[in-house]
Amino acid sequence: MDKISTYDYLLQHQVKPSVQRLAVMDYLRKHKTHPTADDIYVHLLKEIPTLSKTTVYNTLRLLVEHGAARMLTIDERNVCFDAMVEPHAHFLCTTCGRVYDLPTDEVSVAPVGDLPGGHKAVEADLYYRGTCCHCLGAELKN
Amino acid sequence: MDKISTYDYLLQHQVKPSVQRLAVMDYLRKHKTHPTADDIYVHLLKEIPTLSKTTVYNTLRLLVEHGAARMLTIDERNVCFDAMVEPHAHFLCTTCGRVYDLPTDEVSVAPVGDLPGGHKAVEADLYYRGTCCHCLGAELKN
């Protein structure tokens, strides 16, 4: 995680801070688990009992629009979120549902910019799906 | 599109043919528009008025399970489908919502297999998002 505080991080991305926005952004920065909106909601309810799920959705949309967070569509069932860090690929275990990071230097990550056909890409995602190391281990025992 | 008939294509993938399955698979093979389940349903209703949306969903799941079709999660709003052809990347225009193919030889496509971290990938998707050539053109006129 960056040295910069989450408060300053929001300011840097032109997001006006609030208790709720700080909590959501902080959660994303501290947990690399690629949580869904509901995951975040459930966890933050402990510290902000009045929190509404609508606010979590609103905040996540705002963060993505301002480039402070990233939305992942790797899981067909629901989107999940990631703090905006260096580009990296993602791996979804179709057995346990966990999403893992694959560091940049270990996989080739595609660049954005002008594409053949005249399209202009602003975002690229590299998704892998399969069975993760834990579930592979569990298979062997059966 | 392959020379092989859709009937034989289904047999090749161990999918027992039926009127509905042939129609769905045929639609996917003839239309490279990356349709959603609903797109397919609406179009096929003209030729099969008794078709049910449940059958379209069942059939698409079956086709994906048998490796005859591919499910794309590039659009956060709904999954869409592609006939199974050579690996290629996809581009989503966030303005008009269209999904384009990017041929293999024009983008780097990631290989499946063992990944760093001990995960085993069976599928890889490379997704780009941005503004397509048509919407870029329209922007200029405004």
Add this chain to the structure above:
DNA sequence: GTGCTTGCAAATCGTTTGCAATAGC
């Protein structure tokens, strides 16, 4: 006090499920 933010309740919409009717061998 004005404008943005929050949060409740209801609506929406893609997808799945339960189950009875039907078709194919």
Add this chain to the structure above:
DNA sequence: GCTATTGCAAACGATTTGCAAGCAC
């Protein structure tokens, strides 16, 4: 006749919308 497939209606669940109350400058 038995088994797999189809299709209707209802359920489900994630996300969005409408709107009133609350907060901040």
